[in-house]
Amino acid sequence: MGRQRGAGIGGGNDEREQTLNQILTEMDGFEGNTGVIVIAATNRPDVLDTALLRPGRFDRQITVDAPDIKGRLQVLKVHARGKKIDAEVSLEAIARRTPGFTGADLSNLMNEAAILTARRRKDAMTMAEVDAAIDRVIAGLEGKALTDGKTKRLIAYHEIGHALVGTMLPDHDPVQKVTLIPRGQAAGLTWFAPSEEQMLISRAQILARITAALGGRAAEDAVFGPAEVTTGAGGDLQQVTGMARRMVTQFGMSDIGPISLEGQNAEVFLGRDLMVRSEYSEEIAAQIDRKVREIVRQCYQQALQLVCENRVAMDRIADVLVEKETLSGEEFRQILAEYTALPVKEAAMPQL
Numbered sequence: 001m002g003r004q005r006g007a008g009i010g011g012g013n014d015e016r017e018q019t020l021n022q023i024l025t026e027m028d029g030f031e032g033n034t035g036v037i038v039i040a041a042t043n044r045p046d047v048l049d050t051a052l053l054r055p056g057r058f059d060r061q062i063t064v065d066a067p068d069i070k071g072r073l074q075v076l077k078v079h080a081r082g083k084k085i086d087a088e089v090s091l092e093a094i095a096r097r098t099p100g101f102t103g104a105d106l107s108n109l110m111n112e113a114a115i116l117t118a119r120r121r122k123d124a125m126t127m128a129e130v131d132a133a134i135d136r137v138i139a140g141l142e143g144k145a146l147t148d149g150k151t152k153r154l155i156a157y158h159e160i161g162h163a164l165v166g167t168m169l170p171d172h173d174p175v176q177k178v179t180l181i182p183r184g185q186a187a188g189l190t191w192f193a194p195s196e197e198q199m200l201i202s203r204a205q206i207l208a209r210i211t212a213a214l215g216g217r218a219a220e221d222a223v224f225g226p227a228e229v230t231t232g233a234g235g236d237l238q239q240v241t242g243m244a245r246r247m248v249t250q251f252g253m254s255d256i257g258p259i260s261l262e263g264q265n266a267e268v269f270l271g272r273d274l275m276v277r278s279e280y281s282e283e284i285a286a287q288i289d290r291k292v293r294e295i296v297r298q299c300y301q302q303a304l305q306l307v308c309e310n311r312v313a314m315d316r317i318a319d320v321l322v323e324k325e326t327l328s329g330e331e332f333r334q335i336l337a338e339y340t341a342l343p344v345k346e347a348a349m350p351q352l
Helices: 015-028 069-079 091-097 103-119 127-139 149-168 203-213 215-224 231-249 270-275 282-309 311-324 329-337
Strands: 175-179 189-192 326-328
Touching (some): 127 189, 149 175, 149 189, 149 215, 149 231, 149 282, 149 329, 175 329, 203 231, 203 282, 215 311, 282 311, 311 329, 326 329
Antiparallel strands (some): 175 326
16 A cells, blocks of 8 residues: 555556555644554555655654574574474574574464474484474475486586586685575575674675686586587576676676666566666666676686596596585585685675
């Protein structure tokens, strides 16, 4: 009911707009209702009518962000009540592993872990159930393990490419787990975990994320050849293109200069989409496209170089991963360390 009025094609005068007008009239009020406070909540502040936010109406805005590690710990303590939890389970460790989780996510996490505990006929919840629940909340239901030897090995090299490139870049998060067990729409997954939460992200960290995201395609290219690259990198390429474009148009991290060329929020109404004007010329648009391609190309070359330099280690890790199907970050680093020196990791934000 609080959506902007007249934002559709040709304006509008439907029932919702009449309801909004009535709400605004009632909120202005002509009676002395002192001591009455009206509170409302929304997760779409970008579509609210500006009349709702004027002084005397909803003029005090409180932003409720996802909780930090201390907040997550307190939320976990609430949802852990009444559940049989093994002494080895550390709620603080769970809070560290779940950056970006909201209260609802944490509630779902503990419920999923409890369900898994019952299915496995255990007396108490252990970290194994918690880890599986975190994977399920983030990536979806676990699928059946692959049996096809060729496809399984190709996916193994793809995921190892992500993990290897991310591990060899000092500005990237440390790898937490590499698995060939499908979840959701993904045939395999590589998990990266942050050392600590960080609100600001540097240019070097963004470039490291782009490079690691291209590591899967680079591994396919280097191991199987250009003719055998697959569609498995489709999601990676969308993520990479979006990050590179934001570097150029929003963060001022290119040769075009420290200017913002695109807004943070896209238009949400069809009528506004038709009337919106481009914020830059066609010449600047062409420059943006060139800079985005240049960033992605340079990162891909770096990923390809790292993959080729560590090909022997990749072959060894692939054999182990195909056999075990899941490797922890520590196991992955131990094998890789036998072939090359690993960089010292800095704290960074999480990325899948």
